[in-house]
Amino acid sequence: MISNMHLHSRFSDGASWPEDIALEAARLGLDLVAVTDHDTMAGVSRFARACASRGLTAIPACEIDVYEPQIEYKSELLAYFPNSDAEDCAPQTKSLLRESLQKRRARLEFLLHSAQELYPDTDLSFEDLFRDKTGLAFDEELADAISWSKVDLFLYLKAQRCIYPEMNYKGFKKRFFANGLLKKYKLEKPDIASVVQAIHADNGFVVIPHIGHHWDDDTTLLYRESEKLRLLLGWFRRAGIDGVELYWYNSDFKSAKINGLVREIAKPQGFFFTYGSDCHGAGSGKHTIMKFKGHFDGFPDRKGRS
Numbered sequence: 001m002i003s004n005m006h007l008h009s010r011f012s013d014g015a016s017w018p019e020d021i022a023l024e025a026a027r028l029g030l031d032l033v034a035v036t037d038h039d040t041m042a043g044v045s046r047f048a049r050a051c052a053s054r055g056l057t058a059i060p061a062c063e064i065d066v067y068e069p070q071i072e073y074k075s076e077l078l079a080y081f082p083n084s085d086a087e088d089c090a091p092q093t094k095s096l097l098r099e100s101l102q103k104r105r106a107r108l109e110f111l112l113h114s115a116q117e118l119y120p121d122t123d124l125s126f127e128d129l130f131r132d133k134t135g136l137a138f139d140e141e142l143a144d145a146i147s148w149s150k151v152d153l154f155l156y157l158k159a160q161r162c163i164y165p166e167m168n169y170k171g172f173k174k175r176f177f178a179n180g181l182l183k184k185y186k187l188e189k190p191d192i193a194s195v196v197q198a199i200h201a202d203n204g205f206v207v208i209p210h211i212g213h214h215w216d217d218d219t220t221l222l223y224r225e226s227e228k229l230r231l232l233l234g235w236f237r238r239a240g241i242d243g244v245e246l247y248w249y250n251s252d253f254k255s256a257k258i259n260g261l262v263r264e265i266a267k268p269q270g271f272f273f274t275y276g277s278d279c280h281g282a283g284s285g286k287h288t289i290m291k292f293k294g295h296f297d298g299f300p301d302r303k304g305r306s
Helices: 018-027 044-052 091-118 126-134 140-145 150-159 169-178 192-201 211-215 219-224 226-238 252-269
Strands: 002-007 032-035 061-068 073-080 205-208 243-247 272-276
Touching: 002 018, 002 073, 002 243, 018 032, 018 044, 032 044, 061 091, 061 192, 073 192, 073 272, 091 126, 091 140, 091 150, 091 192, 126 140, 126 150, 150 169, 192 205, 211 219, 211 226, 211 243, 211 252, 219 226, 219 252, 226 252, 243 252, 252 272
Parallel strands: 002 032, 002 272, 205 243, 243 272
Antiparallel strands: 061 073, 073 205
């Protein structure tokens, strides 16, 4: 089936609601899709219903932020639950996510307070930020289900005209965090063993996303350090990771080169492969749902899991 299994909605840092993503996926001719919001599965059931009404297959999924000190891995892992009911799935994974969601909201409120000190003449509030992000009246239950990020603060400050409209997120991070205009806040994240244990307990599969990012998507460097890639993938496999994502690296040429090497090295190690573009929706700077897709071979037999 033609798939794109790495998409984000407004429940994390995407620009579209799940129903809008399902509509766009159907118009583009995709067969199998997954909303993989950061540290939340709050949009999964809405997405599944919207996809079903359009003849699409939706896989319950999420993307979990992790930190692994053993290998200095500061990135994410994708979780897929293909044999689960979208309305009621992955209880152990969701328990882990609830902790992450609470920490994310605490960080946002801390940073917002820092912004209030920086802009004392501007009426900034969490409730107003919520309305700015969702377009809805403030709802505490929904606020707790959303995975709040620094992107939300960036967009809110831009909407409040606290920062220049032409400033992008990269520039915002450099000016406000690297230069110390906003106070620092360290977000605690689970390690890989904890995440793998929860996902496998829920009969899910764990996939490494966009592994080329660890080489800054530099094709030449990645090929030169292909042995490091092999060793890193071996570590992940021993840690219980099931699959590797073939990813959209901003051009057809670069994607083919990086994904070709990743497939060549990962396949003998027993990984399966998913396809994902990490789409964040129109106006986000990462509207890539139409850029990358692939013929997904399906999830492996669980007997083959190491």
